Structures are given as structure tokens and as C-alpha cells.
Amino acid sequence: MGILSWLILVPLIGMVYVMLMPKEKVNLIRYGAVIISVIPMLLSFWLTWDYFFNYSGSAAMAYMEGPYEWIPSLNIQYLLGADGISVPMLFLTGLLSTISLIASFSIKFRVKEYFAFFLLLEAGMMGVFVALDFFLFYVFWEIMLVPMYFLIGVWGGPQKEYAAIKFFLYTLFGSIFMLVAILIMYFTSEPHTLNMLELIDHGPTLSHTLQMVCFIFFFIAFAIKVPVWPFHTWLPDAHVQAPTAVSVILAGVLLKMGTYAMLRINWPMFPKALQDLSFWIAVLGVIGIIYGALVSMAQKDLKKLVAYSSVSHMGYCMLALAAYSSVTAIAGVMFQMISHGLITGALFLMVGVLYDRAHTREIALFGGLGSKLPVYTALMLMFSMAALGLPGMSGFVSEFMIFIGAFGALNKVLVGIAVLGVVLGAAYMLRMFQNVFLGEFNMAKWGGLTEINGRELLTVIPLAILTLAIGIYPKPLTDLLQATLDNLVLLMSR
């Protein structure tokens, strides 16, 4: 078995381990889960390293496993592989999973079930990023919904049940469109296959109508996950109700699965449909950017603010995805996915830190925390600046690449409107920072707040380092992506 299979298998082994532990042994469960999740994290680090030095020169799939026959009578294969767009995602998944598990130490009840579900979730996420068989991809895509449903529904906030079923229904609704599109692809290919790599060559040979239908069906499924406006309404509910660690995974990895799948499936498979629809995709992206930013500005709840900022940030991804002919824009998408995963993940963690202490997230109730919690404030400042795209941070690099790429390839007015989003982003982030950390400190109310502790620092410091590293020296990441993206843009411009 190759390394990619192990990435999926190790979390599953961890899940079995957690399930076998007696539920009173809370520490055995917690530390066991974290230690087991370190293995796929290190594997994903090694994978990134190895890919960078040995494979990044070509666009070919690396670490291929299979195709092994799984269900031959339906031509379903076990086929895994990784290339320049999946390797960074695996890195992000490995890193954020371990960090979230560490952050989950604050979960106090039903610990055993929590960690078991979390590891199942990790296995599903890893699977999505490496599956190259449509059926396998779909299985992983869906398998994650179940643990996510439980994680939100059991350990979530006051409206957890509503948020959990809404998330589940929404995503399942999207998935059925994907299923139909997969079946259409399967039955129109000759010989029938579910192999994505072969179907990428088959897609452009379809009739124009069929291409449009498949494109739109896939797009709905993935857009709900991203989420693209107007499919975004599940996101604020899920984010706000979910426990901190689950929000981190939601923002950091789950949303990326949508954009990843577009890059992997939609875009290269149906270039004609893409050309016809790219303007409208850009429009959706711009609406998302502006709408998300405006709604963020109106939020009173800290976590909701971060949640809506995700809608805005993922809007940048959609805008850049619409500018498919520009390698810079597509590279910007990858940068934005990674940097949003790091920054928003960190912001959710930071909000969680405050919430654990203050038991509220109401922005208006805070003020002047900077004098009481200097370390926490410094970190928060850094991540807010990263989120609004301050040069030197990864957020700036990605937005810069996106706008450069999009400006050349898309309607200039549209991109001009989108740039407004950067200003709005700065506005809501600064307003939040000002209200929470600056100004008068209410000693009577918040005098008891304690500084961020070692475990919590351990969760955010790696994210801070990576945010800075990518912001200051993005070249290694561009090099890693280059060959794959060049090839992708070629495929999309067919």
C-alpha cells in the first residue's frame, strides 16, 4: 500500500482505537487521537517535501495507486493519486486536523464519540483530495457529512440541531446533482469508465448541451460546498453553532473541497461550458465578495463575522476561477485556498479561545482587551491583518495574484467592483479589532480573563508562521504548483 492509502487509513485506525477505549479514560482517548493524527500530518509534510523536490517538474499524477478493481461489474476502481493541486490540500488537511484535535481538548462531554467522529472526518477529507475515481470521490465526499452532522449536532451551540440538519440537507442536495452528472459521464464514455483522468479527455467530446448540463450539475454540488452566493446560507449557521475545532475544519478544509473539486473536475472536463459561463461565475464571485463583506460588517457576533468573511474570501476564489485562462489567477486560487485555510482557521481558534473564557462572542460587550491580554491581542492583530490582506502576509499574496490575473482575463468593471471588497474587508476587520481590543477596558466584567495558554498557543503558532512564510517568500509554493497549473490552464483553454 502506498502513502496515499495510509493517509486515509491511519485516521480510520485511530477511530477504531478511540472506539475501543473505555469512555472514562478521557486522556487516553484525547492523547491517543492526537498522536495518531500526527502520523498523517507528518506523512503529508513528507509528501509535500518529496513532491516539491521530485515531482513538481511535471504535471503528471504522482504516487499513483491502482487502478485496482473494486466493483468490476460497475467499473468502479480504487484509484488514488496526487498532483500539484492536491498536495497542498493534503498538507493543509494534515496540519489543521491535528491542530483541531489539540484544540478539541476543551470538549468536556462525550469525548469518546467526539474524537471517533473527528478521525472519521479526517479520513474522508484525505480521501476527497486523493481519489481519482468518481465513485470513490463521491463516497469520500459523502462519508464526511455523517461525522460533520454529529459533530455540529451533539457538541454545537444553542441552535445546533437546526444547523446540523441544514448543513446535511444542503450538501446532500448538492451531491445528488453530482451523482447525476457522474452517471451521465459514465454512460456517455466508451468504454464506460469512472476514471477521472480518462474522463477529462472525454468531457470536451460531449455535445454542447450535455457539457452544459454536466458542468452546471457539478457546479451546483461544489458551489454549495464553497459556498458560492446564493448557496451560502448553511454556512453561517453551521459555523456559528459548531464547536471551535469543527469550525476550523469547516473553514479550513471543507470549503476548500468545493474549489478543489472545481479545479479537479469541472474546469478541465468541460472547457466549452466554462467559456460560456465564466462571466456569470465571476458575477457570482463578485456578489459573494461584496455581499459577504457587507454582511460581516453588520455582525454583532465575533464568530458570525468570521463566518461571513469566509463567504467573502471564497468569493475571491470564484472570481479567479472565472479567469481560467490566466495561470496567475489560478495560482491565486490555490494561494487563497491555502491562506484562507490558515488564516480563517486561526481566527476561529482565536475566537474559540476568547469564548472559552468569556462565554460570549458579542463584539459590543468587549473593549480594551489589549491591555489585559497582550499576547492574545498581538496574535489576533496579526491574523486580522492577514485576513484583510496586509502585505507580508499570505492573504496579500493571494489577493494580489487573483486581481492581477483576473484583471487581464475578465471584465474590468467587474474586477474593479471586486477590489472594493478589499476595502470593505479592511473595514470590518479593523472595526472588530477596534471594538474588542482597543478603547476602555471593563475591569469589573473582564478582569478575570486569563491569557492564552500553552496548548492554545501550540495550535495557532504554526498557522502564524506559515501565514508569514507564504506572505514573505511565496516562491516555493508557486514552484510546487507551476507545472500542474500550466497543464490545467492548457486543459481549460481547449
Place this chain on the structure above:
Amino acid sequence: MDPQLPITNVTETLLAMLPEIFLFCWALVVITIDVVSKRKSETLAGYLSMIGLLITGILLSFSTYGKGFGNMFFNDPMAAFFKIIFISAAFMAIGSSFGITKKKIVNHRGEFFGLILFSTVGMMFLSASREMISLYIGLELTTIPLFVLAAFFKDEKLSIESGIKYFVIGAFSSALLLYGMSFLYGLSGTTDLLSMRLNIAAFHLTFKQIGVVVLISNIMLVAGIGFKLALPPFHQWAPDVYEGAPTPVAAFLSVGSKAAGLVAFAKMFLLALPAFYGTEMFPNDWGMMVGFFAACSMIIGNVVAIRQTNIKRMLAYSSIAQAGYIMVGMLALNEHGLASVAFYMFAYLFANMGAFAAVALFEDKTGSCQIASYEGLSKTSPFFAVSFSIFLLSLVGIPPLGGFMAKYKVFAAAIAQASAHESGQWIYWLVGIGLLTSVFSLYYYANVIRQMYFSKNDSPYTMTYNPAILTVLIIGVLGVLAAGLFPEPVLEFAGQISNSFGF
């Protein structure tokens, strides 16, 4: 052995029938032993029946394909596959009955289990017939014991009501079925389904215009079998009967009797009348008509289930909806169609029997069938909650569980049919409705999971398992997982069914 080859020797025919003959005798043995032992043991009759079913299963694996007594007994892959389903359904229904035979049915344990076995024999004969008379007899042998079983709680109004309702509806639908069959006999002059297929087609070709005779018989047959399958608009009896009947009987109805109806449908329409499938045979076509009923059942089943507060009624509507999905597979007249129907039944068997076993267990413990009373069970009875959730998620069709594989196969078959024929475009709509309603279905299945898991309170009940029901639950979970992860052997077997029907 090739199923087309006739067995001329009577002894050999009887040998091929050995599983049925054995099970029939065993049912008599169970009843006799229960009486002779003065009905003292709470579990003896149940375990005996389960052993009998196991032996039948073993005998089945030795029986050969072939036909005897004309086409009255026709042992083909379809018969073999569905016999396995019937035996397993009976096994799991009996395994989940130990709670009620301990407390409620004290004086008639032998009869209770015996009747389930008789009904199973009927189903087995039904699945092994390619001839109208034996088909009808098999169907009656299936349903008549079920009338009695539904009314088995003699002191409960609901159970009596359910028995009577089922009886009246059953008798009525049988009459419709017979009436429809008589038209076909009149047209073709034979009761043998394969000759009928040729004769009617020849008749049609000779006279070009045969009016609406086939249409009338189509309607009669669809209504007759539709009642057995609880296909809307013939579904009204199902929730009441499921609610009133003993839970294991409801389980057996929803899987065994449904599978029997499907077999009857497949034999009548796919074997005898495939020529009248397409719209070009208007008005004598049956494809679109059945498609309409399938759409109705998916919509009505899934929408009405959302409002249910009683779990047995909820599962009744869910099984109405599931019948709709299966009919979508039935409408795909290609090499995937019947195979997908058989595979769906296989996955459905484990998920649904498992779910009903969980309901039966809970009812034995608490006397309640309200969904709300499942609150907080995950904390006191984790195994129960996990296995029940797995069954429900499989019924939704979440991968990698069996229910998903089954839905995938069914919809794949339907899309293959739709994309291959210009006139089959309407099947796309059917697939669309099926997928969309399966999203609805998530809501009510997940509602039960929500009750079990999301509550902060502990449930006042802790489940205890007797060995039989534990076996049923474990078989259910393993079956659902196996059907989802390693379905290849079953799919291959199911593929032979399509072949033996000539697709």
C-alpha cells in the same frame, strides 16, 4: 445446470423443490412440537424455526437450476436470489419476535412462527414459477398467513383492525389480479408466461390493432400487484397495518411480502409483457403508467413520512417510498434493470429488517412506538443507537452503506435506459424525482438519529438484548456494510437474473 433445460424425471423435480418441501414440513413440525411440549418454553419454537430456515438455506445451496411440471416450477437465478432474500427476511423477523413471544403471544407461539414459515414457503414457490396459476397460488400462500399474523394480538383493537384491513384489501387486490390474468389468458390461450409473451406479440402483429384489452389487463395487474407493494394510490392500508400488526410481522410485510410483489411484477411484466413497455404501443403500454406510480410513491412516501410521530408509521411510509425507488429499477429494461432491483432488495433487506428489529426491541422494552421516546438513547445504549443509525443512514443512501450502492445501481440502470432510447427520456424525470425525494428522506430518518444522539438528557431506558435479536442486529449491520463495501459477488449474482430474463 441450465435453467432452460426441463427436468423430466418427477423425482428430480421434487428434489429441486426440496428446500420448499422441507420448510413446509418443518413449519408443521414447529407447530406440533410447540403443542406437544405444552407451550412451556418461551424460545423453543423460535429457535426451531430459525434452525429450520438455516437448514433450508443449506438445502437451497445444493438445489439445481431447472424446470419441472411444465413451467410451474422454474428454478432460475432469480428464484435462487429471491429465495435467499425471503429466507433471510423470515430469519430476521423471527429473530426479532422473541420479545413478543415472551410477553404477549403466550399461547400460540408455534402457530405464530409456523405461519411465518408458511408464508415464506409461498414466497419461495412464487419466485420459482413462470406460469400464471402457480404464480397466483404462490402469492395467495404468501398473503393468507400474513392476514392472520397481522391480527395476531387478539386483544388489541389496532391489531384486529390491521388484520381486517389487510384481509379485505388483500382479497380485493387478488381479485383484480386474477381478473387481469384472465384477460391475458384470453388473448394468448396459455398460462405459461414465456409462451404468452410470444402469443400476445404474435397476436398483436397479426391483427395490428388489439384495442384496449392489454390496457385493461395492465391496469388490473398493476393495481393488484400495486396493492401488495403498497404503491400509491394503492398504499393507504400500509401505515395502518404496519402500526397495528406485531412489529416483526410489519417487518416481514415490508421486506418479504414486498419482494414477493416485486417478483410477481417482474414475472408478469418483464417476462410476459415486455413488448408492451414503450409508448409506441399506446394505449397498451405499461412503462409510463408504472413510472407514474413509482413517482407517486417516491413523492407521497417521502413527504408524508416527514410528518409522522409514530416510528412504525414512519417506516411504513419509508417503505412505500423505497418501493418507488425499486420500481425505477424495474422500468429499466436492460441488463442492469432487474439486477438493480434484486440488489436493491438485498441491501434493503438488511437495512429495513435491522431497523424494524431495533423498533421491535425498543417496543418490547418500553411499549412505545413514538419517535420522541427514543431521546437520549445513545448514552444508555450505544450499540443500539449506532446500529439503528447505520440502518437509517443506509435507507437514506449515504455511502459507503448498502443503501447507497443500491440506489446508485438503480439510478444507473435507469439512466442507461433513458440515454439508450429516444422515447425513454421521461425516465430522466423519474431519476430526478427519485434523487430529490431521497434528500427529503434524509430529514425524517435523521430525525430519529437526532432524538437518539443530540439530546443532553440520558434516556430512562437501557436496552438489553436477547441472543436472537442481537444476532439479527449484527447480521443487519454486517449486511449493510458488506452490501456497500464489497457488493461484487452479489452484483454478479444479480447480473445473472437479468441474463436469465433475456436482457
